[in-house]
Amino acid sequence: MKRGLPQNMRAYIEELIGQSLGYLKREGTLTLDEPVKVQVERTRDRSHGDYACNIAMVLARKVGRNPRQLAELISARLPSSKRIDKVEIAGPGFLNFFASPHYLRVVVREVLAQGRDYGRAPAGSRGEVLAEYVSANPTGPLHVGHGRGAAYGASLSSILDAAGYRVTREYYVNDHGRQMDILAVSVWLRYLELAGERVDFPGNAYRGDYIYDIAREVRERHGDKLRHTQQAVVDGLPADGDGQAAEIHIDALIARSRELLGPDGYEACFSAALDTMVSDIREDLGAFGVQFDRWFSERSLETSGALERAIERLDREGWLYVKDGATWFKASELGDDKDRVVIRENGRTTYFASDVAYLLDKLERCPGTSLYIFGADHHGYVPRLKAAARGLGESPDRLDFQLVQFAILFRGGRKVQMSTRSGSFVTLRELREEVGNDAARYFYVMRSHEQHLDFDLDLAKSSANENPVYYIQYAHARISSVFRQLDARGFRYNQAIGEAAMDRLDSEYEQALLRTIGRYPEVIEGAADRRAPHVLAHYLHDLASEFHSWYNNSQFLVDDDDARNARLNLVAAVGQVLRNGLELIGVAAPEEM
């Protein structure tokens, strides 16, 4: 990376101040025992220049001078620089730096030269991240809650990638366990129903219509091979009912299914259900622009021996003990609030044991950070997984947990009721069809993930000015339109002429845009560091806003070659930054609307 790029301006100024402090120290004006951390930040107010530093206030007490006086000293010893026009001392002792207009304009050339790479740090320069998100049980279609995790996870992964992390995206498929068995049995019962058997469908089974679809497939493939009489199915089974009775009933039903169907027959129902659900989820997410590098099967942990290995590892480290016939992990000694069972009394491993095995696998495969993106209801997993990391002899610092709060849909100003059991929940697919992928992706990440999200369906569907997605996309469409108009008006765009005439970009609108597009790399870095895609979403809205203001106040396609080409360079640069940013949050940048 060349020195002197706009994105390095902060570091550059920090270095200048460091030099000034070093000088003051050497000449004996100041006595500083410990090295000081100089921090420069972007100003919020234009009148405060472009960058500000609070070092004088931080150091004032230590060196026994008042802040403004100290600021004067630092300012006087600052090496001169072509990039800085002037330095002012303001307020309680801020050092305000004004970037030179020439320096501000350099950014346009950088954006145009780097194109899609503008704002991207060198690949892998920040290490590796293994991001796991969505990981919804494959027992039904994704709903709108999963959608938020998907949009957040995908956007954050892209942002981390742009910020220089090497990112692997994974979906953990819970294809092992009771819920999957219930799903398999649900399919079988529907299959029997389709075959003409009279069945009493348990209250606890999966009732969605998609179960019929899977059952139909099973029937097409296996005909009547899996058919048994209703009598055989329910004979001697404990009755269905509410609460506990329902659980007992369905467990007995699972056991009966296995008996009657045998391993192959049961597997037929099971795998049909699993394959259908996983491919349905994959298709759904794919259409939503959410991709994964790997779909990690929970069952594979057992077949690969990873499960056994993880338990052995915990044992070897001395964290296991046996009580009441079960094997426990001493999580409470490692920061969790209670110990956790890894092997049940009945000899089967727990869900938590799988989590530990998957964690070990992740830590071994990825030398960097394991990023967990959970729904907020899973926050209890944080201490136990950290305990697991410690138990495996790894640092919990290698785990990063991001909890995504719930999304609540609003229509007509009223909450849309959702209930999984009754089947009246809104699926992600329905949401996408209703508001479109772009609006859904944007709305999901426009708020901090730590914040509950009120998802206004009417607003997301609105094609009026209040919809922030269209607002941003419209800016991009306008930019495309400007270039389309070039030919129509008999002009030609010449980037070189524009670059030679960049000093023509002198209006307040142009200056503001220069500052904003120059800020983009820092926005990416900040969004990545804070795991906060909404920072980027807000930035894009700001950028669009500044562009719209400029558009309404200036004419781009003027007769003056210099002015026209200089402006077109800036227009092109804004378009490029919009495209780069929108791509990271999975929103299209349309040529026209």
Add this chain to the structure above:
RNA sequence: GUCCCGGUAGCUCAGCAGGAUAGAGCAGCCGCCUCCUAAGCGGCAGGUCGCAGGUUCGACUCCUGCCCGGGACGCCA
């Protein structure tokens, strides 16, 4: 009971390791299209930053307590 997230303008929310007069979008009111898409722009009005203490030169931001809202605490998955 313990733990997690939140409480900023009428509504929905920004405000990033504390910083210079608290911002945006909606909604409300008033303006702007013989001109590159008005899905746009400009202006006005609107807030004791939940409450009370504390730390600091400086607190919406950090600490403690309390109040309110949402959620989590299985040998379930």
